[in-house]
Amino acid sequence: MPKHPKGALLQNLGIERGTSVPIYRQIDASLRRLILEGNLRPGQKLPSTRELADELGVSRITVKTVYEQLAIEGFVRSKTGAGTFVAEGLDVKALPDFQRPRRQPRLADTVISGRARKIMPSKAAVRLDRIDPFRPGVPALELFPVKLWNKYLLDAAISCDRQNMSYGEIKGQSSLRQSIARHLINTRGMQVDPEQIIITAGAQQAFVLTALVLLNPTDTVWYENPGHIAGREVLEVLGANVMPVPIDDEGMDINYAIAKHTKPALIFTTPSHQQPLGTTMSLSRRLMLLNYARESGAWIVEDDYDSEFRYRGQPLPALSALDSERSVFYVGTFSKSMFAAIRIGYVVVPPAFVEAFALAQNLLGQSSSSVVEKALSMLMDDGKFSDHIRKMRRVYRERRNVLHDCLVTECADSLEPQPTDAGMHMLAWLKNNVDDQTAHRALLDVGIECLPLSVYCTEPLARSGIVLGFSGVNERHMPKLVRRMSETLRTL
């Protein structure tokens, strides 16, 4: 190896003064690049700290600090009395050319796993960057009591002591689990011990957790068709064999599934308000489902996503309230009753599963912020959560009524709205054999964001329709929006 007694001449360090990058970092980055690109060869001597400092017009201590850092990282080695040398034994020639533009393959070209491929296409129908009127599942954010919530958030932050700064309770703060248990006992007819509740970052994470604990890859899951989009995706990505079960007037058609499908490890259902058809599962169907689960050893996931909003009678008790055999995993969320960004949901699990779920939650990395959990708990305990639900129930009932009337008046030739007694969205069947994807795209072009019924399906339905979220649309704007909808649909 040639060694220059005076050290390499470093004339292309390219130091610029007056930029925001400190001189120290510029020298450091340049030396690194010269070594990694092979322009400073292994074993080559660097200039002495004094020489380089003089040459660059910087202090000697600056250069010394850079050399020390490079030595710590193994780019150079200092030999006492002899100077500083580029490290030998670095396989730099094997390194790619740093000057060459970096490889930026399109996603389709990358080696990406089967799981990711499953994730990619399914989301195509849902825009993620903005929300237009009638998108399903959007609460009336303009009526949310932001100031009140911020007051609770601040109170929670102040009352959090250093005990609350560790990972904390895996299952979520016990105060929130107590508040949720009371809420479920009072409004959903359930018998819940707070210890059975696992707080998650929304319903979606509860599905992931449930699938991770209860399912092995290739296990069969009976799933409503049409059914909850994101829940199905979770199950598919985790490897489950998702079997579509049709919906009739009484809810999920269990007899059809028994006749057609293999025995399930899990049955996923939305009994309070079928997602998206809006059917309420009848009592006899509920009992049939529970009996079948008991006999077959299947577990049931009850997704109770918008049960707070019932416009006739009291909210129905949960399926879970009838479940004396402890085979139901009940999933709830605050994304609809509060707002999505709160990122809090939960799953109520049978007592025997509490430990496994807590450990799985720990494995997924626990999720909610403890301050936000505490604030929500305080809000609930003060009755402000119920107040908000009651207020929203009135608002959403009115919005449902107005939308239904507008659809009947304005869209009689193109849409047949399905009456609904609950929830935040309404299904409207398309007339004249209009394809729902076509309708969806045409309406999106005029700023109306319904979802095509077919995105909820694994098997096509006999009729096509669109799902219209009414909760997030001010009723005063509805007539105009529905007229626009009517005009657009008439052109198809």
Place this chain on the structure above:
Amino acid sequence: MPKHPKGALLQNLGIERGTSVPIYRQIDASLRRLILEGNLRPGQKLPSTRELADELGVSRITVKTVYEQLAIEGFVRSKTGAGTFVAEGLDVKALPDFQRPRRQPRLADTVISGRARKIMPSKAAVRLDRIDPFRPGVPALELFPVKLWNKYLLDAAISCDRQNMSYGEIKGQSSLRQSIARHLINTRGMQVDPEQIIITAGAQQAFVLTALVLLNPTDTVWYENPGHIAGREVLEVLGANVMPVPIDDEGMDINYAIAKHTKPALIFTTPSHQQPLGTTMSLSRRLMLLNYARESGAWIVEDDYDSEFRYRGQPLPALSALDSERSVFYVGTFSKSMFAAIRIGYVVVPPAFVEAFALAQNLLGQSSSSVVEKALSMLMDDGKFSDHIRKMRRVYRERRNVLHDCLVTECADSLEPQPTDAGMHMLAWLKNNVDDQTAHRALLDVGIECLPLSVYCTEPLARSGIVLGFSGVNERHMPKLVRRMSETLRTL
């Protein structure tokens, strides 16, 4: 079916006055129970609302409301002019006896999936309910600027408008991604576009995300042995085939893995500060690893969990900073640099993977609270995060020094501390063939919570040792604690 013209005599409704349960709900629950237990038979007539109201001494409207709710739920049917009847066709005899105590199987008796079985045993060594001195990974919470943080939290809450109440940006708030990008450019030598960053609820969730996108079940993963406990568990639960790779003086022994193992889909490594041995991966090993990844098509996960805390020279640049081929997925966390309950971590992914990761994150159910994300971003942009890191670096260096000195002075006969220049924990090798699980249990009994080295291993090591977290222990308490440690170890 027998029908009583006057309706059933309901003498066992068991209504109690003066309890916190409203009369309405007591009547409702009693009727439900009588129907579900078969004591009110299908088709049987109920008393008229007037009769029952008189009998119970409540208003007729109360009874009417109960009947209406039961009718909505399908428990009873009202026939105009004839009265209210228990619904027919309910398969109530198939229902389990509600009087019987509910089945409460122990976990081992339940049908629980292979995944859950994998989760269960692995956590045995880690207590989750409390933290005792020397538990690894615990920051100096008593020195955290709680008031300052709460100020930022409040400012963030106030500045959040209704736009921030929706699901928001899937990848996390762009302001925080920008702050993190700047931090990584300044301290880790990386070239990062904020668009490459996906915010997660801690490093753990970043591992889940990465495994979901990059791996198919049964794919091979090369994993450091000993190595990060939770990361390994995530991979195993998701079905990966985790192969142990030993650590030598230069870090993960790639040549050993090439010779012994099948080609990996993923290589998981902690180059800055090997978890838990503390080795820093040499430059030549880094280059070898990157070259191998490029040639074999493997992806690399770089877990940079405590790189902020380096006590000699500047923090080393990340492995990712050398990665011109874009094969490294860089995982960082604020659990150590801030506090665990903040639940914010991130993964920096190659540009081609941004979309897949965002969709997978959406599938997992996005996680962090947007208010907390915003507060953290503001704290970072104001330089307060760097201030805190600098302060903690001084504190932890001192704690490391004191622990090392105490171990040398007090435990010379039982422990050999491994010098470390970084991080929050120190490895101490056990002398006299003491088993590390035995040492762990004995120390736990006297309130000292180290971790046995063997819980980090899939293959046993030649020597046993304990991992001592020093960052969370006040240096003034160390001499006493280490003396207690010495006395306990001497008895083994």
